[in-house]
Amino acid sequence: MTGRVRSYDEEVWLAVADPSRRSLLELLINRGEATASGLASEVPFTRQAVAKHLAVLEKAQLVSSRRQGREVLFSVRPTQIDNAAQMMVNVGQAWDARLQSIKRIAEEVHRATLAPIEDGESGPPGQANSH
Amino acid sequence: MTAATIEREIRIDAPIEVVWDVVTNPKHIVNWFAEEATVDLRPGGAGSLNFTEHNHVSPLRVETVDPPNVYSYRWSQPDGEEPTEENSMLVEFILSEDQGVTTLRLVESGFAKNNWSEEKNQEYFNDHSSGWDHFVPRLASYAATANVSAK
Numbered sequence: 001m002t003g004r005v006r007s008y009d010e011e012v013w014l015a016v017a018d019p020s021r022r023s024l025l026e027l028l029i030n031r032g033e034a035t036a037s038g039l040a041s042e043v044p045f046t047r048q049a050v051a052k053h054l055a056v057l058e059k060a061q062l063v064s065s066r067r068q069g070r071e072v073l074f075s076v077r078p079t080q081i082d083n084a085a086q087m088m089v090n091v092g093q094a095w096d097a098r099l100q101s102i103k104r105i106a107e108e109v110h111r112a113t114l115a116p117i118e119d120g121e122s123g124p125p126g127q128a129n130s131h
Numbered sequence: 132m133t134a135a136t137i138e139r140e141i142r143i144d145a146p147i148e149v150v151w152d153v154v155t156n157p158k159h160i161v162n163w164f165a166e167e168a169t170v171d172l173r174p175g176g177a178g179s180l181n182f183t184e185h186n187h188v189s190p191l192r193v194e195t196v197d198p199p200n201v202y203s204y205r206w207s208q209p210d211g212e213e214p215t216e217e218n219s220m221l222v223e224f225i226l227s228e229d230q231g232v233t234t235l236r237l238v239e240s241g242f243a244k245n246n247w248s249e250e251k252n253q254e255y256f257n258d259h260s261s262g263w264d265h266f267v268p269r270l271a272s273y274a275a276t277a278n279v280s281a282k
Contacts, residue, residue, distance in 0.1 A: 101163035
């Protein structure tokens with residue numbers, strides 16, 4: 001994943017952007033380990049959907065799986081979860097900074113258009129008073 | 132449909148048309164976002180944000196243009212793919228003005244592509260409070276404890 005730009009990994013970002021996947025992550029955090037069927041029994045989507053979401057999470061390295069007998073057990077990967085949490089904070093902060101810039105620029109532009117009128121306030125009275 | 136992930140609101144002492152221009156005009160975008168920017172300001176129009184510092188170009192695709200109130204686009208799709216509802220983030224700028232003060236709302240949201248009803252979706256996510264603002268601190272605190280116990 002070299003060449004990633006916006007200070008985060010888009011694969012991880014997209015993986016956690018989906019509320020269904022966040023629910024699954026949370027279940028896994030609470031349970032420690034679980035099978036896809038076990039998870040499917042606790043969410044209102046199908047086992048197939050759960051399997052699909054788990055595949056995305058695994059690809060983003062947010063969860064790992066291991067085989068035990070006939071079962072595949074999924075669990076979260078703390079390090080990558082940590083990265084994801086930090087990334088989400090960063091994304092929010094990046095927007096905060098951008099919005100502050102938008103505010104500053106818009107207010108500057110607006111003040112610039114008002115400038116001639118404001119000058120008039122401290123200057124001599126305008127034509128309105130002439131008679 | 133979708134569940135919001137990041138929501139911010141800011142009040143700006145400028146008329147809505149000015150804020151709209153700052154948000155949508157590449158001339159201004161280069162001053163608050165990317166070093167270079169292009170955008171074809173119409174639904175379906177292509178755009179790009181060039182973060183030259185990072186040697187990266189983010190393509191985007193315009194969704195909604197409703198001046199001066201709503202502007203949205205999709206981005207963050209995987210490299211080389213067209214942005215769709217399933218693989219990208221939707222960024223929405225929603226503007227409103229009251230007595231010369233503009234409120235700008237920003238929503239960056241993910242996607243919840245499933246076949247439940249809107250109502251069921253809402254109910255489920257309310258119950259599980261998997262909203263961003265609940266989720267982030269929980270993840271962070273989990274990560275903190277997990278790292279302590281991790282080898």
